[in-house]
Amino acid sequence: MVHLIIEVSKYLMIVLLAIYTYQCFAVFRRRSPERQNRIFNSQASLIYLIHLDAFLVIYASTLDLKVIGLYLVQLILLVIIQLCYKVFYRKASRLVVNNMCMLLAIGFIILTRLDFDKAMKQCEIAVAAIGITLLVPFIIHKLKFFHKLTWVYAGVGLALLSVVAVLGARSYGAKLSFSFGGISIQPSEFIKILFVFFVASMFYESTEFAQVVKTTIVAALHVVILVLSKDLGAALIFFVVYLVMLYVATRKPSYALAGLGTGALASLVAYKLFNHVRVRVVAWKNPLGVIDKEGYQICQSLFAIGTGGWFGMGLYQGMPDKIPVVEQDFVFAAISEELGGVFALCLLLVCVSCYLMFLNIAMQIKDQFYKLIALGLGTVYGFQVFLTIGGVTKFIPSTGVTLPLVSYGGSSLLSTTIIFAIIQGLYILRQDEEGMKQHEGKKKKKVNVKEKRTKREPQRKPEPAARPTSGNGRKKTGFDQDIEDLD
Structure with missing residues (x-):
């Protein structure tokens, strides 16, 4: 059954x-x-x-x-x-x-x-x-200062990743987490969100070359710390997210191509340096x-x-x-x-x-x-x-x-x-x-309708001129006019 x-x-x-x-x-x-x-x-x-x-x-x-x-x-x-x-x-x-x-x-x-x-x-x-x-949707909807916390996002993210790289517990060859109050926490999961806010704040401020360089240096620090911790999956996510946001913000394919080339070279170096990577590739x-x-x-x-x-x-x-x-x-x-x-x-x-x-x-x-x-x-x-x-x-x-x-x-x-x-x-x-x-759109539509109505209002015809009258006060007819002409 x-x-x-x-x-x-x-x-x-x-x-x-x-x-x-x-x-x-x-x-x-x-x-x-x-x-x-x-x-x-x-x-x-x-x-x-x-x-x-x-x-x-x-x-x-x-x-x-x-x-x-x-x-x-x-x-x-x-x-x-x-x-x-x-x-x-x-x-x-x-x-x-x-x-x-x-x-x-x-x-x-x-x-x-x-x-x-x-x-x-x-x-x-x-x-x-x-x-x-x-409460998060309410906070996002009501608070308007998130773009001003650029370096707070970067500082908190790099600090937490550094703590994990130094003090983190190993799991299958990688340092991923640390325990706090008996609870195991994997900070990289939350730093992904802070990282997105950091990159968005930087590119919201400017997409000039100098700004791109500064953003790239900080993003590279995130990735390098994750690679040293052997958290390769998270490092790859950070790298790809940055490339996508960089391209969309700047609209310059050269930046994306340079990033892909750098990523390919970094992957080759990681394969040579870390046995952890070679095992997974094999x-x-x-x-x-x-x-x-x-x-x-x-x-x-x-x-x-x-x-x-x-x-x-x-x-x-x-x-x-x-x-x-x-x-x-x-x-x-x-x-x-x-x-x-x-x-x-x-x-x-x-x-x-x-x-x-x-x-x-x-x-x-x-x-x-x-x-x-x-x-x-x-x-x-x-x-x-x-x-x-x-x-x-x-x-x-x-x-x-x-x-x-x-x-x-x-x-x-x-x-x-x-x-x-x-x-x-x-x-x-x-x-x-x-x-x-x-x-x-509705307000504009109402204004346009009023304007059209004003234009379409019919012009008042001028009142016809009063016909001339004969001596006895009666209106002159065409016959009377003819007699006057004869006179």
Whole structure:
């Protein structure tokens, strides 16, 4: 009976997520707010149905009552997120809210299946993260001095990265985090946001050559410290984000080409200097040749994806626990194995939908500072998704980067919810700009209508001259005039 439930549920989840994914893109063709709201409400229902379906399978497979308690906590959290944005941020993007909830729900599902204790901890972190970040859209919308804190962003970022490089704990050969009060923190996850604000502030002030040089030096210091810490995934994200923001701000391809050349040279140097880099490249080039050592993780990932096929094995029917660090770097492989390739592709498209929304805000918002912020944060998110899935599928060497909102990790989860909250604040600002534009358009239209009415008012015809009268006071007729002429 349990196998039948698992088999039916996996197809149901695929169908539900496929419908949700279709609606992510179909909503842009609906111009009517009523139709868009119907789609958003439908998406929210699909999130709850997928979450419920998966937890019914998890409970049927484990018969653990703690699963029901965890499900209820997660459900309440998802409902609270939806309600808070509906009540407090009516101008916020409901598509971004729905996508965030969907990614969180998928992360809760797969983590509960892989490790119940980690799923519990992830849920606790999510509650704290949502509680902290609910004020962020309000702060972004109301406060206007963020572009003035340029060197504060740089100073805090470089200081924290330096502390990690010196005192950080090693994890798989890299210094990534340090403990504070019994809590492990990975500062690079938050410094990515400060870095984007720093670059945006610098280029908002000026894009002259001297300003570009100063910005490049500070950006290079961030990357160098991360390379020395062997946090290569974060270093690559910082580098790419800077190149994208540099090109968009200056519109000079020569800067981007110079940056790409420098990056290629730096990669070659890192390959020669760090054994950590060479190990990952060897595992990428020929994982089967070193399956007992360097290639074991990527081989297990590829086996899992191949075994799952298009429709997956079903929850608890695969062996994702054979993949090292599966809850963090390789969670996409576990999803592909048990929930299927179609489900994994739909998950990827949901991430693409988030990225497109970020870029859409960057293109439409008028303020140059906020435009660069949206672009930078969108690049952080999109490139991190690319690095994660590219490493899992052997498209690129593994970089040890987590899948945002899905993978296990408190720092990653909190930093990503901050990014989404900042984007919501920028979306509200864009809505305000649209409202002002429409208001000004209506005022101009009224003025034009008044001017047209004034021009179109008919000119009054002059009153006809009074006809001459005859001597007895009677109006002269044509006959009288003829007589006068004869006289």
